[in-house]
Amino acid sequence: MLAKTFGSAVYGVDASTITIEVNVGTGTKFFMVGLADSAVKESEQRIDSALKQNGFNMPRQKVIVNLAPADIRKEGSAYDLPIAIGILEASGQIISKNLEGYIIMGELSLDGQLRPIKGALPIAIEARKRGFNSFILPKENAQEAAIVDNLEILGAESITQAINHLNGTEKIEAIKYDTRDVFYHNLSGYEADFANVQGQENIKRALEIAAAGGHNVIMIGPPGAGKTMLAKRLPSILPPLTLHEALESTKIHSVAGKLGANSSLISTRPFRSPHHTISDVALVGGGGIPQPGEISLANNGVLFLDELPEFKRTVLEVMRQPLEERKVTISRAKVSMDFPANFMLIASMNPCPCGYYNHPEKECVCAPGIVQRYLNKVSGPLLDRIDLHVEVTPVSFDQMTADRKSESSTEIRERVIQAREVQSKRFKDQPTIYHNAMMSSQTLKEVCQINEAGKKLLKTAMEKLGLSARAYDRILRVSRTIADLAGKEDIMIEHLAEAIQYRSLDRENWAG
Template identity: 70%
Template sequence: MLVKTFGSAVFGIEAITITVEVNIAAGTKFFIVGLPDNAIKESYFRIESALRNCGFRMPRQQVVVNMAPADIRKEGSAYDLTIVTGVLAASGQIETENLDKYLIMGELSLDGGLQPIKGALPIAIQARKDGFKGFILPKQNAREAAIVNDLEVYGVESIKEVAGFFNGDMQLTREIVNTREEFYDSLCNYDSDFSEVKGQENIKRALEIAAAGGHNVILIGPPGAGKTMLARRLPSILPPLSLYESLETTKIHSVAGKLAAADALVTVRPFRSPHHTISDVALVGGGSNPQPGEISLAHNGVLFLDELPEFKRSVLEVMRQPLEERKVTISRARFSVDYPCSFMLVTSMNPCPCGYYNHPEKECTCPPGAVQKYMSKISGPLLDRIDLHVEVTPVNFNELASDRLAEKSELIRERVIAARNIQIERFGDKPDLHANSQMSPQMVRDICKIDLAGQTLLKKAMEKLGLSARAYDRILKVSRTIADLAGSEEIKLEHLAEAIHFRSLDREGWAG
């Protein structure tokens, strides 16, 4: 008897429906064809054990399983439930009447229980597009898939429930999630706040500018000055995610298997902080079975690289193209996948190996040339993509002991949103452009115009401070953001001066 069930394969953050054909005929062996990987070939042992432990029988005939389209490679153990449902139907143990109305996915345990799968959200979206009535999957993934409207989602815990459902002996409980309510209830729900940071007003101001224009930042200062603490609070002043951004971010985390069972949506901007021992593949994504990397998991949020010079140079260099294009393409011989990676890069570092170069109180103990050698670990092209260079100084005792409450993230975020709204209006005819940091050189010339006094100031700054040519466009972009924060249509001298102040590493002689 021939029976068809339906599963799905995930490529990048999109899904493709897979038809699983099961045919039982005279013979004795079990075959799986259609470009399955080893995990799928091993499913026979999981299926046989699960059926036996749940009171079903494994057919002692020839079972041929075909996964179509046959030219697409199928990977992972998530097809176990799709295959076992087909085997039960083909052997007459469950009814076949409604099989074609549901997409079925799940990994089997030997006792017939189900393990969670990756990519439930993109699979559910594709199931709705393809006109399926419902989606049956492990209970752990049910909330994630249920945010898709007009699709019945049923979370199950074992194959007994699936068999009972198709035989009409059992009613499954439909998982229902109010997407908008879920989204708005936990929007901007951050654990940390800028009001907890004592002092460091100059650094807070720099991060406010960065958040307002989507600029990349590098924080340079001695150990214990608060670089990491400040960076971790940056998402709390970024504009809230839109529902579209939330869904897009959730799809990436779903594919990577990073969503908890209790989560349906990613409602706050991601903050990713990989260790400096990370490999280039783990950072940008890839592998034999391509998975999104840290830069994609930080999509619509912040990627924080602590102790930047400690990262391998090859790891840092692979970020250069994704920083510009805001997507990364993983290419293989037979296919390629795209992962979005529009993130703010925030990095921190000590100014030298001992950490106390330019410290107001402690003396640097590094030998001559060590500071320059330490700084040279970061390439010029990477620094070229960082708009704000911020020197962080230690907080003195009086500020630490003060009871004065600092400004809350909520108040800073309101100013950032106002500046972003100005930019949204400015780039209204360019849907791919959202912030000042994304402007092309030609747009900088057209939008960031300065008067004669401003040109004179910028010329003197570049000559006296020894600023490099690459700093020119960056200064104009940042000054445009500062003007937006001030609600000014024109870039004034004070906006330009503040932007020049945040180009420390471009100054000749900064590193000795």
């Protein structure tokens, strides 16, 4: 007897419908066809045990399971449940007349309980697109899939519960989820706040400019100056996620298996902080069937690289193209996938190996030339893609113990949102540009006009401070953002002066 169930395979951040065909006939062997990997083929043993533990039998006949289309590779253990139900239907142990309306996914434990799967959200989106009515999946993934409306989400705890629902003897209650209500309720759910930061007003100002224009930042200063603490607070001053951005970020985390049990929509901007021992594949993504890396998990949020010179050079260099194109393309022999990578990069580093070069109180003990060699671990092309270079100095005791109330993240965010709205109007006819940091050279010439006094200041700065040619465009971008924050249509000389001071690493002989 032939039976069909329907599952789904996730490739990149999208899913494709898979038809599971099961035929039980004369013979004794079990065959799995359709380009299945080892995890899928091992489902025979899990299904055998799960069926016996729940009062069913694995047919002692010839069982052929075909995963169609047969030329697409299938990976993982999430096909256990649809295969098991297909076997029971084909062997006459259950009778369900409406299997064609269900997408079914889930990994089976040996006692028939369902374990969570990866990619429940993109699977649910594809199921709705293909006209399926219901999605049966492990209960731990139900909240995640319930983000998709017009699709009945049925969270099952075991194979018995799923079978009873299909037979009509026990109804699984569909998960109800008001996506917009939950999203807007949790928009400002950040624990870290700039109100708790004493001192460092110049660094807060630099991060406000970065958030307003989408600029990348590098902070350089001695250990204990507060670089990491400040970086962790950057997401709290970025504009709130739109619903579209939230869905996009949630899809990526779902595919990577990073959402966790009973998680739903991501409503705050992601903050990713990988350790400096990370590999280039883990950073940008990869694998046999490519999986998203850290730069994609930071999509619509912040990627923080602490102790930047300690990262392997190959790891840092693979970021250059994604920083420009806002996406990463992973190519393999049989497949090529695009992952979004629209993130803000914020990096921090010590000025030298001992950490105390240019320290106001402690003396640097590094030998001559060591400081420059340490800074040279970060390549020029990567620094070229970082708009703001900020020197962080230690906070004094008086500043730490002062009673003066610091400005909160909410107050700073309001100014950032206003500046972003100005940019949205400016680039409304250019759909690929969202903020000032994304301006092309041509757009830069059009929207960053400066007067003669400004040109004279820029020329003097480049000559006297030894600024490199690559700093020119970056200064104009940053000055445009500073003008937006000030509510000015034209870039004034004071805006240029402030932008120039954020190019410290471009100065000749900065490290002696």
